[in-house]
Amino acid sequence: MKSFLQPESVAVIGASSDPRKGGYAIVSNLKEKFSERLYPVNPGSREVCGLPCFRDVTDLPEAVELAIIFVPSESVPDVLEGCASKGIRRVMIQSAGFAETGKRGLELQNRCKEIAEKANMRLWGPNCMGIVNGCSGMVASFIRTDAWQGRLRCGDVSLIVQSGMLSAGFLVQIMNEGYFGVSKACSIGNRCDVNECDLLEYFRDDPETAVVAMYLESVSDAARFRKAVTALNKPVLLLKGGTTSRGAEAARSHTASLAQDSALAEGFFRQIGIHRAFDFLELADLTKAVTLWKGKTGGKRIGVVTFSGASATVATDHLIQQGMEVPFLSEQCKSALARIFPSWAEIENPVDLWPAIERTGRMSAYRTALEMIIDDPCVDAIFVHAYVDSTILAPLSEALEVLQRTGKAAALWVIGDASAIKMLRTRVEAMQIPLFTEIVRAVRAISLLAG
Amino acid sequence: MKSFLQPESVAVIGASSDPRKGGYAIVSNLKEKFSERLYPVNPGSREVCGLPCFRDVTDLPEAVELAIIFVPSESVPDVLEGCASKGIRRVMIQSAGFAETGKRGLELQNRCKEIAEKANMRLWGPNCMGIVNGCSGMVASFIRTDAWQGRLRCGDVSLIVQSGMLSAGFLVQIMNEGYFGVSKACSIGNRCDVNECDLLEYFRDDPETAVVAMYLESVSDAARFRKAVTALNKPVLLLKGGTTSRGAEAARSHTASLAQDSALAEGFFRQIGIHRAFDFLELADLTKAVTLWKGKTGGKRIGVVTFSGASATVATDHLIQQGMEVPFLSEQCKSALARIFPSWAEIENPVDLWPAIERTGRMSAYRTALEMIIDDPCVDAIFVHAYVDSTILAPLSEALEVLQRTGKAAALWVIGDASAIKMLRTRVEAMQIPLFTEIVRAVRAISLLAG
Numbered sequence: 001m002k003s004f005l006q007p008e009s010v011a012v013i014g015a016s017s018d019p020r021k022g023g024y025a026i027v028s029n030l031k032e033k034f035s036e037r038l039y040p041v042n043p044g045s046r047e048v049c050g051l052p053c054f055r056d057v058t059d060l061p062e063a064v065e066l067a068i069i070f071v072p073s074e075s076v077p078d079v080l081e082g083c084a085s086k087g088i089r090r091v092m093i094q095s096a097g098f099a100e101t102g103k104r105g106l107e108l109q110n111r112c113k114e115i116a117e118k119a120n121m122r123l124w125g126p127n128c129m130g131i132v133n134g135c136s137g138m139v140a141s142f143i144r145t146d147a148w149q150g151r152l153r154c155g156d157v158s159l160i161v162q163s164g165m166l167s168a169g170f171l172v173q174i175m176n177e178g179y180f181g182v183s184k185a186c187s188i189g190n191r192c193d194v195n196e197c198d199l200l201e202y203f204r205d206d207p208e209t210a211v212v213a214m215y216l217e218s219v220s221d222a223a224r225f226r227k228a229v230t231a232l233n234k235p236v237l238l239l240k241g242g243t244t245s246r247g248a249e250a251a252r253s254h255t256a257s258l259a260q261d262s263a264l265a266e267g268f269f270r271q272i273g274i275h276r277a278f279d280f281l282e283l284a285d286l287t288k289a290v291t292l293w294k295g296k297t298g299g300k301r302i303g304v305v306t307f308s309g310a311s312a313t314v315a316t317d318h319l320i321q322q323g324m325e326v327p328f329l330s331e332q333c334k335s336a337l338a339r340i341f342p343s344w345a346e347i348e349n350p351v352d353l354w355p356a357i358e359r360t361g362r363m364s365a366y367r368t369a370l371e372m373i374i375d376d377p378c379v380d381a382i383f384v385h386a387y388v389d390s391t392i393l394a395p396l397s398e399a400l401e402v403l404q405r406t407g408k409a410a411a412l413w414v415i416g417d418a419s420a421i422k423m424l425r426t427r428v429e430a431m432q433i434p435l436f437t438e439i440v441r442a443v444r445a446i447s448l449l450a451g
Numbered sequence: 452m453k454s455f456l457q458p459e460s461v462a463v464i465g466a467s468s469d470p471r472k473g474g475y476a477i478v479s480n481l482k483e484k485f486s487e488r489l490y491p492v493n494p495g496s497r498e499v500c501g502l503p504c505f506r507d508v509t510d511l512p513e514a515v516e517l518a519i520i521f522v523p524s525e526s527v528p529d530v531l532e533g534c535a536s537k538g539i540r541r542v543m544i545q546s547a548g549f550a551e552t553g554k555r556g557l558e559l560q561n562r563c564k565e566i567a568e569k570a571n572m573r574l575w576g577p578n579c580m581g582i583v584n585g586c587s588g589m590v591a592s593f594i595r596t597d598a599w600q601g602r603l604r605c606g607d608v609s610l611i612v613q614s615g616m617l618s619a620g621f622l623v624q625i626m627n628e629g630y631f632g633v634s635k636a637c638s639i640g641n642r643c644d645v646n647e648c649d650l651l652e653y654f655r656d657d658p659e660t661a662v663v664a665m666y667l668e669s670v671s672d673a674a675r676f677r678k679a680v681t682a683l684n685k686p687v688l689l690l691k692g693g694t695t696s697r698g699a700e701a702a703r704s705h706t707a708s709l710a711q712d713s714a715l716a717e718g719f720f721r722q723i724g725i726h727r728a729f730d731f732l733e734l735a736d737l738t739k740a741v742t743l744w745k746g747k748t749g750g751k752r753i754g755v756v757t758f759s760g761a762s763a764t765v766a767t768d769h770l771i772q773q774g775m776e777v778p779f780l781s782e783q784c785k786s787a788l789a790r791i792f793p794s795w796a797e798i799e800n801p802v803d804l805w806p807a808i809e810r811t812g813r814m815s816a817y818r819t820a821l822e823m824i825i826d827d828p829c830v831d832a833i834f835v836h837a838y839v840d841s842t843i844l845a846p847l848s849e850a851l852e853v854l855q856r857t858g859k860a861a862a863l864w865v866i867g868d869a870s871a872i873k874m875l876r877t878r879v880e881a882m883q884i885p886l887f888t889e890i891v892r893a894v895r896a897i898s899l900l901a902g
Contacts, residue, residue, distance in 0.1 A: 163761035310614030317698035
């Protein structure tokens with residue numbers, strides 16, 4: 001896998017000198033990383049992105065570590081033969097038009113597979129977006145250069161997605177919104193050879209990967225998958241496409257994935273300890289939480305701190321429905337809290353801070369309440385709700401600093417002004433507190449730690 | 452109710468000259484609307500917000516149409532006696548510290564009720580945020596002036612919320628993010644007299660109200676509620692707090708609402724045709740969709756148009772789980788679509804446009820596909836998914852214009868760049884196409900029209 005993820009030399013077959021084409025973007029993206037040993041190949045061009053262009057793969061000055069193919073599907077087998085005769089052993093087919101399009105495409109894909117097997121060559125794809133390595137800066141993909149340039153953030157989350165276009169859009173959103181830093185983002189498409197198991201096995205010993213998030217439409221090999229996930233011993237999150245039979249039909253024409261029994265799959269994933277997400281932003285939010293909470297602990301018993309009785313009520317409803325508990329606080333904690341509340345206030349979990357905020361101010365109310373609650377032995381993890389605008393931003397994030405003193409995980413659900421929320425996000429996530437704008441996300445995230 | 456919602460003269464008892472206090476904000480907010488007949492009352496001040504301040508309610512030059520009380524709860528009964536002797540018939544108590552705090556508070560609240568009944572006076576609250584009238588510009592609430600000034604947008608959605616603080620934050624978010632324009636936002640708190648039924652009955656004949664969205668922790672009077680909702684004959688959306696027993700306990704200490712049987716309540720709400728939401732942003736998103744879709748029709752059979760196989764798959768899963776269908780397209784529609792797709796592409800619902808986008812460009816692919824699908828008799832409503840950034844914004848919104856030609860409802864789920872999404876939102880929502888960033892919201896919204 002290393003030759004795919006961190007190659008020393010790359011050829012791009014189907015390179016284009018037209019900046020609107022994917023064959024241009026692949027070269028342009030790789031050029032950001034490679035100052036040499038990057039070879040565009042196209043019989044019709046003399047130069048691509050300022051690099052000399054080769055007529056044919058057999059004309060290359062070396063047997064590159066990785067060849068990327070982006071030519072119409074019908075021409076791919078010939079190109080593969082060329083790669084084989086050149087002695088190239090790692091090939092990524094980014095072109096579409098294979099098994100996902102029906103019988104003829106499947107035959108084409110099988111022909112490619114045969115050629116590769118004979119030549120002892122590993123194939124990645126076809127019908128995929130390629131690889132984005134957030135730490136090395138290698139972007140081996142037709143994603144537009146301006147969509148990622150200056151936005152890549154190295155992190156310890158690796159992604160495996162069985163999708164082409166969406167993974168590009170999804171990745172751009174993750175980078176733009178600062179969900180988490182990315183180690184390797186791998187789009188595996190029809191996975192006629194390299195599949196999620198190869199990558200899971202590689203990530204086990206990859207020090208740059210601490211968490212794996214996946215979008216899959218089926219599992220290639222259940223036994224090997226189980227073994228790989230177990231051996232990985234790192235958190236795995238999964239969005240599974242095609243959980244309904246109609247959705248599975250769509251998946252078939254997307255990545256030629258065969259439907260699997262949904263109920264069976266649910267049990268299987270649960271058994272091997274995989275966290276499930278059910279849409280793309282949920283996958284991003286839960287992955288963010290898991291990666292931020294490294295070293296933190298959780299549990300079923302959640303302490304809830306809000307500024308509003310309505311949000312206390314609705315948050316409690318969601319936590320209970322998710323299988324959590326909202327326990328009564330210890331007497332010690334309650335009498336400590338009484339110091340910041342007016343005498344008429346009833347103090348209990350969920351804690352509606354409003355009377356305390358009116359009495360002692362927002363910053364002092366939040367800080368004192370959180371200080372007391374993190375030490376309460378009745379509470380495993382903390383759910384905080386706050387309203388934020390530009391005037392509240394600074395005192396609120398200062399108050400939340402007390403959460404750094406505890407090993408208990410905390411999730412923050414906020415409402416308010418969008419730009420203030422964005423600034424608060426940066427501050428609190430540096431303190432290992434994931435921020436959510438959706439209550440259901442905060443609740444699901446915190447429930448992941450309850451096992 | 453009209454005296455509460457559109458009074459000609461108002462007194463604020465507990466007005467404050469300290470800009471940090473709620474008693475200042477109430478006067479300052481009302482001053483934006485009232486150039487005369489607005490009377491601050493506070494024995495300790497001579498002037499509030501540049502208005503002469505009265506020592507006592509009995510000193511006022513007239514029996515105002517509405518008195519707003521914002522003094523500590525213990526003093527409220529005395530103030531009410533003063534209002535009664537002055538001949539004031541509408542009083543709103545915004546102070547907290549009543550039934551929501553326990554037995555003593557309940558006694559206090561009951562005393563207020565008795566005084567009001569004797570004086571033939573209607574009481575609003577206590578423990579509430581008051582009223583924001585988005586069309587007349589009257590803000591009778593302690594919400595900070597800078598939180599709403601310049602942001603009020605008149606619309607035809609009226610809100611009834613049984614909550615104080617959150618309704619303020621929620622309202623600010625609705626206004627900031629431009630979810631929908633607001634007719635009357637009513638925070639009814641402990642509703643010791645005026646309740647949701649009074650307002651529902653009033654909204655029936657209110658030409659400024661076309662849709663009602665509510666947050667309630669219990670229903671005051673089920674028989675009257677049923678009658679009011681049925682007579683209203685306008686769409687009603689409801690977020691119910693306290694659907695779990697632990698959540699209901701929290702609700703009790705919030706607005707003194709008694710728990711009601713959850714399963715019973717579900718059946719009741721369904722029976723009278725109320726749309727349910729389960730959190731605050733969902734309530735906002737669904738309300739937005741309902742108000743935008745006036746005059747549009749829907750149904751179970753959803754046409755799905757995306758640029759990605761993965762989102763086609765996951766969207767289909769969500770639609771099916773929500774009870775919708777993703778039907779096969781008519782032969783006529785498919786052969787029309789074939790014109791924009793490469794020959795190898797399999798065309799079916801959900802429609803993955805990517806091959807067509809590569810062939811004819813994004814704008815032409817979306818426009819042509821939507822044109823064909825809205826005319827397909829097999830499809831009741833349309834679910835569109837798009838990626839957007841600054842370069843795609845203009846062609847995409849132009850392509851979506853074809854949806855204006857049909858009476859079928861369309862929902863748009865987008866991913867991409869946040870600022871481009873914000874601009875796209877304004878454009879498409881002017882075309883009656885609600886935009887969602889959460890796939891589950893788009894799916895739930897479109898399912899509301901399937902009855």
